[in-house]
């Protein structure tokens with residue numbers, strides 16, 4: 001990315017008169033907020049970057065603060081999240097396939113259309129700034145095209161556009177809700193299959209999945225109570241997790257909260273807290289001292305398991321394949337009875353005989369799309385097939401490490417049936433394991449369905465869409 005865009009000389013223009021003596025006229029400068037948003041979208045497109053990792057660094061580097069930083073954040077995340085919806089509107093105005101549009105022009109247009117339809121930025125400012133951006137990033141040749149598209153888009157508001165470009169709700173409810181909530185169709189379909197509902201339930205799930213999520217904190221058990229944490233942060237004790245706090249919208253950077261700085265608390269979705277707690281609550285007969293977290297990085301659940309293990313006299317082995325993520329686990333669990341191992345969970349070499357094992361498996365992350373603006377457009381259906389193979393192998397390896405009578409908790413942050421019930425039930429059947437009803441491990445949590453599995457949802461529980469299943473080795 002270019003930090004000094006505004007100083008870039010104008011490109012030579014064919015057919016233009018020779019520059020006047022005092023020098024060529026510079027193209028108008030693009031304001032820092034929109035330039036930052038554009039540069040992040042370009043990094044997502046060209047380098048597979050994560051918007052929520054690139055943007056904060058870029059704002060710091062360019063010393064963009066205050067209202068400019070807020071605008072850059074809104075434009076970047078909002079545009080990245082709404083990409084499919086913006087593209088459908090742009091395509092209908094362009095009257096040609098988007099694949100034929102220069103990618104830099106398309107990124108700038110998405111930013112412009114987002115401003116027109118989803119912000120209060122005046123129309124002339126949205127159009128002019130986008131045309132300036134197109135000129136700076138792609139060249140003057142594309143400004144007429146961009147201007148024409150933006151003018152066309154600005155003739156209607158978002159809901160009128162949606163009525164025009166979205167499929168009919170009765171004939172194609174999945175397609176209609178997918179477009180209206182900016183989800184790819186295959187993801188909307190996987191939600192519908194998991195919910196067993198392609199009507200109002202699906203609509204509510206997709207709408208909640210498109211809303212900005214609350215920040216949840218977990219207070220370290222034994223160190224700070226949820227009430228204390230809520231009083232310090234101005235948040236509310238979480239409805240279901242005894243250690244959780246939900247922060248009000250716009251509460252600022254949670255890393256700045258004192259208990260988080262002092263490592264008495266951490267950011268963790270309440271659904272993740274509930275799944276880690278569930279793993280510690282499965283009733284066991286006999287010993288309950290050796291716990292294993294087989295996919296531990298970056299260590300959110302390992303830290304909660306470690307704190308609960310410290311209170312009950314157990315110890316935790318935490319396995320993580322990626323060395324840099326294993327370091328994060330070490331940091332998250334320092335001072336707790338947790339030993340970190342850098343290893344492939346399928347062949348960890350650990351001594352069998354664990355009383356409890358958590359397999360928080362690598363997954364598509366379709367349950368946490370709210371937190372990663374571009375993820376829904378990057379993920380592909382084919383990712384799921386590769387992941388289910390790995391999930392099955394990790395489950396099998398974990399089962400080999402479990403003592404007879406021990407409990408294995410399987411968690412994924414996804415509602416996709418192939419990586420939830422599909423892989424779990426098939427593996428449990430092959431291993432002749434006893435499947436337990438995990439709903440009993442989520443006391444007080446409503447709307448858990450018919451069991452035996454638990455699927456949490458943003459629209460029902462205000463959490464990520466975490467899945468939790470439990471088995472016992474006979």
Ligand SMILES: C[S@@+](CC[C@H](N)C(=O)[O-])C[C@H]1O[C@@H](n2cnc3c(N)ncnc32)[C@H](O)[C@@H]1O
Pocket residue numbers: 272294295296297298299300301302319320321322325343344345346360361362363
């Ligand atoms: C869903 S994340 C775990 C999140 C973690 N439990 C937490 O709460 O912070 C899955 C993790 O498994 C790791 N992983 C992927 N393949 C693995 C393997 N074969 N063995 C062990 N860990 C693996 C990934 O690097 C990733 O850190």
